[in-house]
Amino acid sequence: MVGWALVGLILLGLAMLAVEGLRQTGIVTGLFTRTLIWSGAAYLLALTLMLRSLHLPPVEGNSLVGLSVTLAFVTLLLCFAVLRLEYSRVALLLSYFGTLVWTWFGYRLFVRNYVPVFGYTDPATLAQLEQILNMPGAAPPSPNRFEPIHSLQEAIGCDALMVDRHAVADPERTRKLSLLKLTHVRMYSVERVGEMLTGRVGLAHIDENFLDDYAKHYFYGYLKRLMDILAVMAMAPLALPASVLVALAVRLESKGPAVFRQMRVGLFGRPFVMLKFRSMTTEDDAPAQFAKKQDPRVTRVGRVIRKYRLDEIPQLWNVLTGDMSLIGPRPEQVPMVEQFSQSIPYYPYRHLVRPGLSGWAQVQQGYVGTHEETVTKLSYDLYYVKHCSFALDLLIAVKTLRTLLTGYGAR
Secondary structure (H helix, E strand, O other): OHHHHHHHHHHHHHHHHHHHHHHHOOOOOHHHHHHHHHHHHHHHHHHHHHHHOOOOOHHHHHHHHHHHHHHHHHHHHHHHHHHOOOOOHHHHHHHHHHHHHHHHHHHHHHHHOOOOEEEEOOHHHHHHHHHHHOOOOOOOOOOOEEEEOOOHHHHHOOOEEEEOOOOOOOHHHHHHHHHHHHOOOOEEEHHHHHHHHHOOOOOOOOHHHHOOOOHHHHHHHHHHHHHHHHHHHHHHHHHHHHHHHHHHHHHHHOOOOOEEEEEEEOHHHOEEEEEEEOOEOOOOOOOOOOOOOOOOOEOHHHHHHHHOOHHHOOHHHHHHHOOOEEEOOOOOEHHHHHHHHHHOOOHHHHHHOOOEEEOHHHHHHOOOOOHHHHHHHHHHHHHHHHHOOHHHHHHHHHHHHHHHHHOOOOO
């Protein structure tokens, strides 16, 4: 992929030379040429963002390509606006679509359509990985192939070797692993391979993923909080009129308040009052339970606002007050958290980050309705907790827009 990026850069340089020749003949303007030069910086930024996102499952390829290229050229437009520089819209559009096509084709050629080969020396290692790949209600993993390894030459022919980091150490095993390492064979734990293929965290040895403090997330939390506040303020002119219309529709259809309040569990396990537009009939002392498909409690207006997530507009206030973030694991009801914390010991780890309006589990899996699906959802949530970054947040935001437009996963 790096080589493909360099070839594209060379072609861009040749295109600039050709355009410069056309400029001298008067066919194109100097502004067109300068815009192409600036677009070269956007091209490099797009490829850098793309390469930084290759740890995500290959099935996310189309979203990653579009996100990386669009973000790079939006950044370039902001630079033009801040510096008050003139630019050629035609040159910018040509550069954008050229970068998009070139990056997408390279990704399809070298990443998405490539089937990695993982070697293993112990069948128990493969069985451990299959438990991660075959979780109930999960999206299918990326294409892959697994091969038993009996010699050093076979190991060298694989993309990587899976090892069980919890296997009992012995001198012979240590010698073999050190020899493989010296011959530049990549080695990953079973859990890491599972994360690369599925976008989920393996739950067999979950504590070891979260006992270390992640210093790299320290400043990320503060910057993300600032971006949440700015984003809510930017959305307010659209959110306020939409809120009035939704609230009016809810009140006209059925009795009860337009806004529904419920205690949810937030950052570090602290409870808070989450706001939503009411989408169900009112029931006193109703027990905490999952929403079912074709749930009879959901009103006609409720089905529409739930499908397009309009019922969650009031949670922008929760974001503004700091109880929630735009992106993060969805907050659960207090009784459910207490129940799951007893049956799933590692469940509280999802509260290490601020809950969000949309999260990695929501865009990958949608709503859940069983204990088994909750465990799978948790594996997605913990992947986000472990790998949270602005790149992952942007990918979730893009996939959330798809959800808003299609109603994917609504109940």
